[in-house]
Amino acid sequence: xxxxxxxxxxxxxxxxxxxxxxxxxxxxxxxxxxxxxxxxxxxxxxxxxxxxxxxxxxxxxxx
Amino acid sequence: xxxxxxxxxxxxxxxxxxxxxxxxxxxxxxxxxxxxxxxxxxxxxxxxxxxxxxxxxxxxxxxxxxxxxxxxxxxxxxxxxxxxxxxxxxxxxxxxxxxxxxxxxxxxxxxxxxxxxxxxxxxxxxxxxxxxxxxxxxxxxxxxxxxxxxxxxxxxxxxxxxxxxxxxxxxxxxxxxxxxxxxxxxxxxxxxxxxxxxxxxxxxxxxxxxxxxxxxxxxxxxxxxxxxxxxxxxxxxxxxxxxxxxxxxxxxxxxxxxxxxxxxxxxxxxxxxxxxxxxxxxxxxxxxxxxxxxxxxxxxxxxxxxxxxxxxxxxxxxxxxxxxxxxxxxxxxxxxxxxxxxxxxxxxxxxxxxxxxxxxxxxxxxxxxxxxxxxxxxxxxxxxxxxxxxxxxxxxxxxxxxxxxxxxxxxxxxxxxxxxxxxxxxxxxxxxxxxxxxxxxxxxxxxxxxxxxxxxxxxxxxxxxxxxxxxxxxxxxxxxxxxxxxxxxxxxxxxxxxxxxxxxxxxxxxxxxxxxxxxxxxxxxxxxxxxxxxxxxxxxxxxxxxxxxxxxxxxxxxxxxxxxxxxxxxxxxxxxxxxxxxxxxxxxxxxxxxxxxxxxxxxxxxxxxxxxxxxxxxxxxxxxxxxxxxxxxxxxxxxxxxxxxxxxxxxxxxxxxxxxxxxxxxxxxxxxxxxxxxxxxxxxxxxxxxxxxxxxxxxxxxxxxxxxxxxxxxxxxxxxxxxxxxxxxxxxxxxxxxxxxxxxxxxxxxxxxxxxxxxxxxxxxxxxxxxxxxxxxxxxxxxxxxxxxxxxxxxxxxxxx
Numbered sequence: 001x002x003x004x005x006x007x008x009x010x011x012x013x014x015x016x017x018x019x020x021x022x023x024x025x026x027x028x029x030x031x032x033x034x035x036x037x038x039x040x041x042x043x044x045x046x047x048x049x050x051x052x053x054x055x056x057x058x059x060x061x062x063x
Numbered sequence: 064x065x066x067x068x069x070x071x072x073x074x075x076x077x078x079x080x081x082x083x084x085x086x087x088x089x090x091x092x093x094x095x096x097x098x099x100x101x102x103x104x105x106x107x108x109x110x111x112x113x114x115x116x117x118x119x120x121x122x123x124x125x126x127x128x129x130x131x132x133x134x135x136x137x138x139x140x141x142x143x144x145x146x147x148x149x150x151x152x153x154x155x156x157x158x159x160x161x162x163x164x165x166x167x168x169x170x171x172x173x174x175x176x177x178x179x180x181x182x183x184x185x186x187x188x189x190x191x192x193x194x195x196x197x198x199x200x201x202x203x204x205x206x207x208x209x210x211x212x213x214x215x216x217x218x219x220x221x222x223x224x225x226x227x228x229x230x231x232x233x234x235x236x237x238x239x240x241x242x243x244x245x246x247x248x249x250x251x252x253x254x255x256x257x258x259x260x261x262x263x264x265x266x267x268x269x270x271x272x273x274x275x276x277x278x279x280x281x282x283x284x285x286x287x288x289x290x291x292x293x294x295x296x297x298x299x300x301x302x303x304x305x306x307x308x309x310x311x312x313x314x315x316x317x318x319x320x321x322x323x324x325x326x327x328x329x330x331x332x333x334x335x336x337x338x339x340x341x342x343x344x345x346x347x348x349x350x351x352x353x354x355x356x357x358x359x360x361x362x363x364x365x366x367x368x369x370x371x372x373x374x375x376x377x378x379x380x381x382x383x384x385x386x387x388x389x390x391x392x393x394x395x396x397x398x399x400x401x402x403x404x405x406x407x408x409x410x411x412x413x414x415x416x417x418x419x420x421x422x423x424x425x426x427x428x429x430x431x432x433x434x435x436x437x438x439x440x441x442x443x444x445x446x447x448x449x450x451x452x453x454x455x456x457x458x459x460x461x462x463x464x465x466x467x468x469x470x471x472x473x474x475x476x477x478x479x480x481x482x483x484x485x486x487x488x489x490x491x492x493x494x495x496x497x498x499x500x501x502x503x504x505x506x507x508x509x510x511x512x513x514x515x516x517x518x519x520x521x522x523x524x525x526x527x528x529x530x531x532x533x534x535x536x537x538x539x540x541x542x543x544x545x546x547x548x549x550x551x552x553x554x555x556x557x558x559x560x561x562x563x564x565x566x567x568x569x570x571x572x573x574x575x576x577x578x579x580x581x582x583x584x585x586x587x588x589x590x591x592x593x594x595x596x597x598x599x600x601x602x603x604x605x606x607x608x609x610x611x612x613x614x615x616x617x618x619x620x621x622x623x624x625x626x627x628x629x630x631x632x633x634x635x636x637x638x639x640x641x642x643x644x645x646x647x648x649x650x651x652x653x654x655x656x657x658x659x660x661x662x663x664x665x666x667x668x669x670x671x672x673x674x675x676x677x678x679x680x681x682x683x684x685x686x687x688x689x690x691x692x693x694x695x696x697x698x699x700x701x702x703x704x705x706x707x708x709x710x711x712x713x714x715x716x717x718x719x720x721x722x723x724x725x726x727x728x729x730x731x732x733x734x735x736x737x738x739x740x741x742x743x744x745x746x747x748x749x750x751x752x753x754x755x756x757x758x759x760x761x762x763x764x765x766x767x768x769x770x771x772x773x774x775x776x777x778x779x780x781x782x783x784x785x786x787x788x789x790x791x792x793x794x795x796x797x798x799x800x801x802x803x804x805x806x807x808x809x810x811x812x813x814x815x816x817x818x819x820x821x822x823x824x825x826x827x828x829x830x831x832x833x834x835x836x837x838x839x840x841x842x843x844x845x846x847x848x849x850x851x852x853x854x855x856x857x858x859x860x861x862x863x864x
Contacts, residue, residue: 001273001276004276004279004280005279008260008279008280008283011256012256012283012286012287015252015253015256015287018252019248019249019252022245022248022252023245023248026241026244026245026248027241031241031244032193032195032196032237033193033194033195033196034195035171035194035195036171036174036192036193036194036195038171039170039171040171040175042116042171
């Protein structure tokens with residue numbers, strides 16, 4: 001069982017990565033609108049997606 | 064056809080008009096041309112599936128009102144660069160960006176419809192709508208489109224958009240929200256990790272574990288728990304310190320004590336190789352409590368942001384005159400003394416000042432509660448925020464926006480708010496006794512074991528503290544309040560303060576403002592008395608023909624009736640009445656002293672009430688009585704309140720005696736007419752001095768200080784901005800009816816809170832002696848704690864049914 005001396009520190013590194021990812025997500029406003037994201041999948045998108053340079057978006061791809 | 068409802072907005076379709084639109088392969092009835100035009104636009108842009116996905120109809124009547132040419136015309140002023148300065152940002156690539164507040168969004172389908180519709184417009188670079196806040200961030204290319212085009216495009220699919228500048232409170236809310244989420248994330252991820260180590264340690268305790276492994280697992284747990292305790296648990300530690308400094312034992316105190324003891328003793332046990340560590344309990348405890356508090360915070364923030372947005376959405380503009388008397392639109396808060404502004408009929412006067420040109424009448428009901436306009440001549444002072452009723456006037460601004468009457472009122476409001484009586488929170492009262500009991504018990508337990516088995520004393524005392532960890536107790540109130548807040552907003556009531564629900568429970572007296580709260584604030588024709596030889600229907604058509612051209616509140620009582628077609632040369636006499644000609648006769652309608660021909664004495668048919676005269680040049684033709692109508696449900700509400708043992712009072716700034724009439728009609732317990740805001744506040748203070756807990760309902764600017772001074776206050780729908788900010792809650796619907804349901808729900812909430820507290824106390828009463836006797840191992844106490852917390856949460860959720 002001495003392998004835990006290696007595995008647990010490894011898991012801790014992953015934990016730090018997870019916490020960092022979560023901090024980044026919260027700070028970049030991804031948890032701002034929880035109501036809408038829940039139902040977004042229900043709506044079909046039938047218009048052609050906008051070209052990337054014409055519609056720069058700081059909120060990530062929303063089209 | 065009356066049983067059909069409009070496919071777009073859900074209002075009933077009347078037999079007079081049916082405006083069909085083919086949607087999803089079928090002809091659907093519409094209630095009005097407005098809905099028809101909106102629905103047709105939606106079909107034309109290929110978004111019929113909006114109707115399949117939406118969960119709720121948009122609020123009725125808005126689209127029709129917004130599509131009138133006047134409204135669309137007024138939007139053009141948004142393109143004025145001077146006006147845009149304060150809310151439009153220029154982006155580096157030459158495009159512009161604005162935050163719009165959109166009203167009418169009810170579900171995700173609305174957001175989808177709006178975003179797609181806007182993206183299909185030429186020149187719109189980007190558009191993102193936040194459904195929680197109803198704010199849209201739109202950027203566009205000024206070469207290809209304009210702001211007014213964008214707002215019109217939004218109006219065409221049935222929503223209303225206004226430029227919006229976020230206020231500071233919102234930034235605070237946003238920061239708090241993020242902070243809370245980060246703490247939950249740290250606590251949650253930490254708790255998951257520490258639980259896996261804890262399970263290994265428990266298994267080890269049963270089946271044997273190598274000391275080196277045990278020691279390693281403990282050190283790792285300590286490492287992970289440290290940020291959870293110091294970062295995620297910080298609000299509890301700070302809260303406890305604060306409450307100790309105020310010499311008041313709050314729920315944070317036992318939480319912080321349990322956390323601190325559990326954490327530091329575990330660290331000590333890790334260093335000194337002691338018998339037990341409680342790192343898992345620390346993490347779980349912090350996580351559960353944070354989640355409970357976050358849900359409460361979110362429900363409260365949601366109501367708060369809605370009310371902030373309601374009250375700050377209107378951007379006030381003014382028509383400033385330059386040297387050549389050309390009007391120029393500027394934001395009202397940019398006016399300086401000496402500026403001349405043009406105020407058209409029906410517009411709000413943008414600041415305090417003196418009339419330079421024009422005579423008119425000004426409705427000062429926002430200030431005084433008096434519903435009827437007051438005549439103003441050249442040289443008279445006018446107050447910012449009041450309404451110019453009839454004719455255009457030019458005003459010279461005399462004070463800076465920060466020193467205006469309006470700002471003074473705001474300061475009065477802040478003072479009243481600071482003096483607001485504190486509302487005690489039930490759970491906090493129980494908690495402080497409970498905390499004291501737990502602390503005393505732990506000391507006793509420690510002393511007892513010190514004499515009998517000194518080596519176990521510290522550990523047993525600790526397990527007493529952990530097992531009685533007041534998780535269920537501290538969740539009991541917030542969960543119930545959260546569920547109730549959510550339920551209340553479904554019922555059309557926004558509770559905007561933390562103590563609103565608690566405060567509503569103790570109410571003994573309900574004080575209503577009259578105008579705009581108990582009554583609708585609009586005059587209706589109540590009675591027509593023709594003079595001998597006249598016919599009341601003919602008189603009404605004549606009166607309507609005359610009054611049609613006036614926007615005076617009394618004149619509006621006649622709008623909507625059939626008008627006599629041959630009345631000519633109509634002229635408004637400011638705040639007096641209207642004159643016109645019918646063939647050879649000169650007709651006048653209005654105040655008796657204005658309309659009555661010289662030499663004729665005018666005696667109203669009845670002594671009380673508001674009477675106006677219709678006369679020709681020779682004699683009086685008839686009398687009309689107008690009155691401010693009661694809200695339809697005011698009667699039942701007062702009866703209901705009195706039946707449940709609450710005293711009802713009516714306060715009014717109105718001097719006409721109507722307040723007394725309304726009061727005697729409703730059968731309320733007390734009435735005060737002709738009251739200034741200061742009088743109203745004094746009245747409430749005197750009630751409070753006699754031990755009453757006062758609920759105040761109001762709407763006007765003049766009510767704001769009173770709303771802030773009452774124990775609990777509610778602003779009714781359509782209330783002035785300041786009243787909404789001052790109130791603890793806002794009724795969203797046009798009716799007073801929800802108030803009954805609200806008070807019932809509050810009662811039910813407190814039943815649930817009591818059940819929750821009873822359960823939490825029972826659990827502790829059983830667990831505590833067992834822990835004190837040394838029977839409960841830590842894993843069992845963690846399990847018991849979680850189960851009892853879960854039960855409390857589930858019980859609270861019953862309120863949402």
